[in-house]
Amino acid sequence: MAQIIDMPKLSDTMTVGTLVKWLKKEGDAVKSGAMLAEIETDKATMELECFFDGTLLKIYAPAGSQIAVGAPLCAVGKTGEVVPDVPAPTAPKPVLKDDATPAATATPATPAPAKLPAQAPVAAPAAHPEIPSTPGQRIRITPLAKKLAAEKGVDPARVQGTGPSGRIVRADVIAAATGAAAPKAQISNSKSQTSSGAFVPTASAFAKGPIQEEKTVAVSNVRGIIAKRLLESKTQIPHFYLNIEIDAGPLLELRQQLNTALEKSGVKLSVNDFILKGSAEALRRVPTVNCSWEGAPSTGSGQASVRQHSAAHVSFAVAIDDGLITPVVRDAHLKTVFAISDEAKSLAKRAKDKKLAPNDFTGGTFCVSNLGMMGIESFSAIINPPNAAILAVGTTVKKPVVKNDQIVIGQTMMLTLSVDHRVVDGAVGAQFLAALKQLLESPSLLLI
C-alpha cells in the first residue's frame, strides 16, 4: 500500500510549512534517504527526506503552497499502484490523556507520524487537550465573555455563570478577574480549609489549562515596525552604554514643593517632566549628542556625514496596546518644565488613544525611556534611529549613601545612556551624563 507523506512538524512553533520546490517529480523512483522536496518553516528551509523505497506516485501539494502540519504532501508506493486523488484525512492524532504514556501515543494506526524523520521533533504530543479542567463538558459562555476571559487570563472552566442556563456572561468574567465573586474552585477551597483547619495547597489553586492558545498570530503593523526598526538599530548601530547614579533627593523635594504649592492651578509635574527638560538642557551643553549619523552617499565614494540638529526635539517612550510609540516634545530646549509637562501629558494620552498625528511622533533628536514607574532600577535601551543616543531612566531607590562622610538614607536614581559610537565617543557621552546629573541634582536650574 502506498505511503502518504504528511507535512512534518520541523520546529516547535511550526504550524504550516511552505513547499518551496519538489526535488523529485511524479513517476521518479525514490529511495529511502533521498530528498523529496524543500520545505520552508518559520525558522529555516529544510529538506524533506523519504523513508521508503518506491516511486513518487502522486504530488498533492504544489510547489509554493502553504501546507498545514500533518496535511498530505505526496504518496510513495509501487509503480502502477493506484493512489487516491485526494487522500482521506489521516486518522486524528490521539489526544494526550492524563494517564496515557507517551509510548501509547506513538503506536496508533497512523503510520506517517511514527516514521517521521528522526531529526524532526516528536510530533505525537502535538495535540492539545481542549479545556482540560472539564473534559467532555461544553462550557456555556458568550462570545464577549470568552474574548474577555482570554484577555484577562481567566479560565472559563472556573467561572460560575449567572446568565440563562448558567451561561457565563461578561459580568461573571469581570467578577472572576477582579476577585469580586470567588470562582467555583476557590469557594470549595476555602470551605475545605476551614473544616480541616490547616492550609492544604491543592493543585486546583492554580488554573490548569494551557497558559495561552497554541497558535501563530499575525503581528500588528506597530509590532512589525518595532521589530524592523529595532533590529536595524541593534545590528547596524555600534551601541555602547554609560551608567550614572544621581542623587534624586533634591529633585523629588522640588517636585513635591511645586506640586503642593501649585496644586490649585492644576500643576502636577512628574519626575519624567524634569528628565525631559534636563535632557534638553544637557543637549544644549553637549550638542554632539543631538546629532544623527547619516552615513555615506549610496553612490560614489562620498564622505560620510553627521547631521547636527539645532533644536532638541525630545521624544519619550509610551507603552500602548501591543507596542510602544515615541511622541516628540518639539523644541524642548525652549520650553519650561511646565509647558513640557502639559505637552507630554497630552501626547501620552493621545498616544494611548491612538490619536497621534505622524507629526507628533516623528522628527525626534533624542529619546527618553522611563521604566521607573514599573520598579525597574536600571536598564539599557536600544537607540531609536536616527537618534545618536537614548536615555534609560530607572526608579528612585531609597538606600544608604555617603554624605559628608556620614552614611545617611538617600534617594538615588540610575540613568543609562545608550550611545551610537559612530557619532558620540565615550568621553562625550560621559560629559552629557555629567551635565544631566548636575542639572537633575540642582533641579532649580531647570526652572530658570
Add this chain to the structure above:
Amino acid sequence: MPLITYREAIRHALSEEIERDPNVVVMGEEVAQFNGAYKVTEGMLAKYGPTRIVDTPISEAGFIGMGVGASMLGVRPVMELMFWSFYSVAFDQILNNAANVRYMSGGQINCPIVIRGPANGGTNVGATHSHTPENVLANHPGVKVVVPSTAYDAKGLLKTAIRDNDPVMFLENTILYGEKGEVPTEEYLIPLGKADVKRQGTDLTIVTYGRSVLHSLKAAEILEKEHGRSVEVVDLRTIRPLDIDTVLASVAKTHRVLIVEEQKPFASVGSQIAYMIQREAFDELDGPIHRLTTVDSPAIYSPPVEIEQLPNPNRVLKAALEALA
C-alpha cells in the same frame, strides 16, 4: 420649533418640493379632490392645481406603471398608495421595472419615483390592509426603503427621497399621522442611510424603526425607572441603504441587542440585521441577539388581540428584560 403632526410634516415636504421643482407631481387614489384618504394631501389641489396633484383610477398596476414610465422621462412623481398593502397589485411595476431599469439600461435611464403611503397594523383594517412590506421591498437591489418614525424624520427624509434619482419606497404609518413632533421652519434634509440614536444607553441596544421606535422609547423609560437599566435606542430610519455602522458601534458599547420591528418574523428586516451583527460583532456579544416582531399570523381582526399581536411597550419591556438576562 413649531410642533406639527407627522401628517403635516409629510405635507410640508411635498409642498416644498412641488414649489422647488416643477417636475414634482403627486399622484394617487383620492389625493386631489378628496384631499387624501388620510388627509396627507389636504388643500394641495386647491393650492397647486390639477396638473401637480392628480387623482388616479383605482388601479395600482396602472397608475404606478404610469409613474414609473413618467419618472424615466424626467418627471419626479410621488405616488401615494392608500395602503402599502396594495403594492402587491403593482409588484411587477415596482420591483421588476422600477428597481431594475437603471441597471438594465446600463445607467442610461433613471427612475426617480417615490412611492409612499401607510404600512402598518393596529387600526383594525384586517389582514389584507395591514402589510409591512419593507423586508420584501428591501430584498430587491435597486430600490431604497425608508420608514420614518417622527415628524422631523418624515419631512427631512421625504424631501431627500424626492430628490433621489432612484426609486424610493417611503413607508408611513396611519397611527403616527397624528403624532406631533418638533419640526424647524427652515429647510433641512436628512440623508438616506443614516440611522439616528434616539436615546443613549449602556446596557442594551434596541435596534428598531418606524412606530416601534416609540414603543421602544417608552419601554426604555420604564427599564430605567423601574429596573435601573440603561437602554440605547437606534432608529434605523432607512432600511436600504442600511446604516449598519451605527448599529455595530452601539453593540460594541452595550454588548446586548434586541431588535424590535412591526414585521412578521420569518425573513424579516430583523433577520438580516441579526445576521449582520453576529457576523461583524460576534466577539462583542454578551448574549444571543433577541428580536421582537409581530406575532406570526395574518393581521388579527379583533382589536384587543391585534394590540398584542404587534409590538407594544409591554412586549418590548418583556423582551428587553430577556435580552438583558
